[in-house]
Amino acid sequence: MNYTLNSLFGVQGDVIVVCGGTRGIGREIANALADLGARLAIVATRQEACEQAAEELKARGAADAIGCAADVTDFAAVQGAFARIYEKYQRIDGLVNCAGINHVAPLLEIDMENFNHVVDVNFTGIVHCCKAAGQYMLPAHKGRIVNVSSLSALQGKAKYTAYSASKAAINGFTRALSTEWCAQGVNVNVLSPGLVVTDINRATIMANPDGYRRRIEAIPRGVPGRLEWLVSPVVMLLSPGSAHLTGQVICVDGGISTGDTFVMDRKPQDPA
Structure with missing residues (x-):
């Protein structure tokens, strides 16, 4: 077999839906x-923002781009958006699920409406988008889905009960769905970023600079993540090169999910 970058990782001409594609990751x-x-x-939620993003993406060199507003917590709205996308392109090759929110509060203080809203957007929204995309991918026997989770799915954090639970649910859902759909040509994987400053966490980080510094110090690479470092794993997961890769959680976190940099600097004293 002769290999080229395009045969391995090319996405040119593919129709790819990005949910939560107007900002951040x-x-x-x-x-x-x-x-x-x-x-x-x-x-995304606002049609104006979707259309603006689409125009800017076409100016960058996208083969084409459209914006379709939908609240991901509303399955009928999501179905309608995917129907419009399919009507225009007659195919859906890839889906990246990035829509997400957070509400930071202790469990005994968080209002259950806020807790459930985090879960609805972060997890149920992904279920809705996967189900809507599957209606077109499965008959075509072709599709690549990337669900964006978080390091918080693997490591607990105080006041993040809703967020961590929603992200852990994404990982479990993805493993189950990948098993269900892989024989029909549809792969489903997870991108799990570590610490990356985005709109969802910027205010919390700015309010606690000392905590931010300590989090960075614990990362084996010694630096926080950057948005551009998340791109190549997603492109790979959307490309022909991922044909036999499904149900996996790809951690892009500077090594923090495998261990931290804490070292015991003194040996424990022998008992007297």
Whole structure:
């Protein structure tokens, strides 16, 4: 077999839906896919923001781009958005699920409406988007889905009960769905970022600079993540090169999920 970058990792001309693609991680991924010549559909809550993102992506070099507003917690709305995307392109090759929110509060203080809303957006929204995409991917026997989770799915953090639970649910759902769909040509994987400053956590980080510094010190690479470092794993998971890779959680976190840099600097004293 002769290998080329395009045969391994090419996404040119593919129709890829990015949910949560107007800002943060989703927007950076959409920017990269535009540069690589994909056809993009941006799904987010506000139609104006979706359309603006689509125009900017076409200006970057996307083969085409459209914006379709939908509240991911509303399955009927999500179905409608995917129907419009399919009507335009007659195919859906890839899906990246990036929509997410957080509400930081102790469990005894968080209002259950807020707790449930975090779970609905972060987890149920992904279920809705996967189900809507599957209606078109499964008959075509082709599809690549990347669900964005978080290090918080693997490591607990005080006041993050809703967020951590929603992200852990993504990992379990992805493993189950990948097993269900892989024989029909649809792969489902997870991208799990470590610490990356985005709109979802910027205010919390700015309010606690000492905690931010200590979190960075614990990362084996010694630096926080950057949006652009999340791009290449997603492109790989959307490309032909991921044909036999499904149900996996790909951690892009500077090594923190495998261990931290804490070292005992003194030997324990022998008992007297």
